[in-house]
Structure formats: structure tokens, C-alpha cells
Amino acid sequence: MPSSSEPLLAEIFSKIEQLAARQAEAEATIRHLEEELADTRAELAETKAQLTRSRLDAEFLTLSHRLADTPEGLLTARRIIASLIRKVDAAITMVKNDPAEQ
Numbered sequence: 001m002p003s004s005s006e007p008l009l010a011e012i013f014s015k016i017e018q019l020a021a022r023q024a025e026a027e028a029t030i031r032h033l034e035e036e037l038a039d040t041r042a043e044l045a046e047t048k049a050q051l052t053r054s055r056l057d058a059e060f061l062t063l064s065h066r067l068a069d070t071p072e073g074l075l076t077a078r079r080i081i082a083s084l085i086r087k088v089d090a091a092i093t094m095v096k097n098d099p100a101e102q
Contacts, residue, residue, distance in 0.1 A: 067077040
């Protein structure tokens with residue numbers, strides 16, 4: 001004689017199977033979203049790096065156009081700046097080696 005609890009147990013077992021299937025689907029979705037998030041973060045980091053490089057390029061171009069309007073003028077400006085840097089370096093070296101300060 002079948003007990004009255006058998007249909008109830010079958011229904012509970014069926015619901016447990018359904019819940020286990022939903023949990024497996026949710027876990028698969030979570031794994032997929034975590035991978036997508038990692039990819040998006042990597043893409044964001046690359047985009048930020050590219051943005052930084054682009055900003056530096058824009059700054060350089062802006063500055064170079066302020067220094068000179070022509071390629072020849074830019075070369076002249078670069079030579080002048082390089083000369084000034086050498087003179088500043090020489091002055092710093094002279095100050096460091098000044099015997100009066102010792």
C-alpha cells in the first residue's frame with residue numbers, strides 16, 4: 001500500500017531538481033559575467049592608457065605649434081632649447097663645484 005507521503009516526496013524531489021537546475025544556470029551566468037567584467041576592465045585600462053598617450057601627443061603638438069609655425073622654425077627652436085638646457089646644466093655643475101661654498 002503506497003503511503004500518502006510518496007506524492008509529497010516526489011513533488012519535493014522535483015522542486016529540488018528544478019532549484020538545482022536554476023542554481024547551475026545562475027552560476028554559469030555569474031561566471032560569464034565575471035569573464036565579461038574582466039574583459040571590460042582590461043579594455044578600460046587600455047583605453048585609459050591610449051587617452052593618456054593622446055593627451056600627451058596633443059600637448060606636444062600644441063606646444064610645438066606655439067614654438068614655431070614651420071618645420072624649420074621648430075628645428076631652430078629645438079636647437080635653442082637644447083642650448084639653454086646645456087647652459088643650465090653647466091651652471092648647476094658650476095654651483096655644485098663652487099669652492100666658496102665649502
